[in-house]
Amino acid sequence: MQRILLIGGPGTGKSTLINDLENRGFKVHHEISREVTARAQQQGIEQLFLTDPMAFSNQLLAGRIQQFVDAVPGINFYDRGIPDVPAYHKFTGDHIPENYLEASKNYKYDQVFHLAPWEEIYAQDSERYESFSQASAIDKALKNFYRGLGYDLITIPQTTVENRINFILDHVNLEA
Numbered sequence: 001m002q003r004i005l006l007i008g009g010p011g012t013g014k015s016t017l018i019n020d021l022e023n024r025g026f027k028v029h030h031e032i033s034r035e036v037t038a039r040a041q042q043q044g045i046e047q048l049f050l051t052d053p054m055a056f057s058n059q060l061l062a063g064r065i066q067q068f069v070d071a072v073p074g075i076n077f078y079d080r081g082i083p084d085v086p087a088y089h090k091f092t093g094d095h096i097p098e099n100y101l102e103a104s105k106n107y108k109y110d111q112v113f114h115l116a117p118w119e120e121i122y123a124q125d126s127e128r129y130e131s132f133s134q135a136s137a138i139d140k141a142l143k144n145f146y147r148g149l150g151y152d153l154i155t156i157p158q159t160t161v162e163n164r165i166n167f168i169l170d171h172v173n174l175e176a
Helices: 014-023 033-042 053-069 086-091 098-106 132-148 161-171
Strands: 001-005 027-029 074-077 111-115 155-157
Touching: 001 014, 001 132, 014 027, 014 053, 014 074, 014 161, 033 053, 033 098, 053 074, 053 086, 074 155, 086 132, 098 132, 111 132, 155 161
Parallel strands: 001 074, 001 111, 027 074, 111 155
Antiparallel strands: none
């Protein structure tokens, strides 16, 4: 079983690649922050991340741990991982609960692919409110946090979706 993670700041193309991998028949675990945000909005909370950041983070952590546990034999691709939660706290300067750090150390991914900020494709929407500058700062926090956990990040080139997918598949052991 392989757990292959895609990380990067907001708007770098992670979800586009995950959707393409899914269309190719791979098992994928989608980003859950939009799902958490949508559930909160149904309860009348427009931006849970801003209203109650710890509740938002706790839901993300629980969901990402569940995704990790739900891995199937073969290759599993993830749109964001468990360490993203404490990395965002590093970015915001918020306290990082010990269980966030423990989860980041205890649940290990086999490979981590990084998508760098790419202004040409960046777009804000109802759930992505960060400016490109903020997205770049988040990306830096993510890279630093993952490297601090001992991960070697594989940076995906800024090119077409097809070329990005081919790059990932060229670096993954498809026989596992």
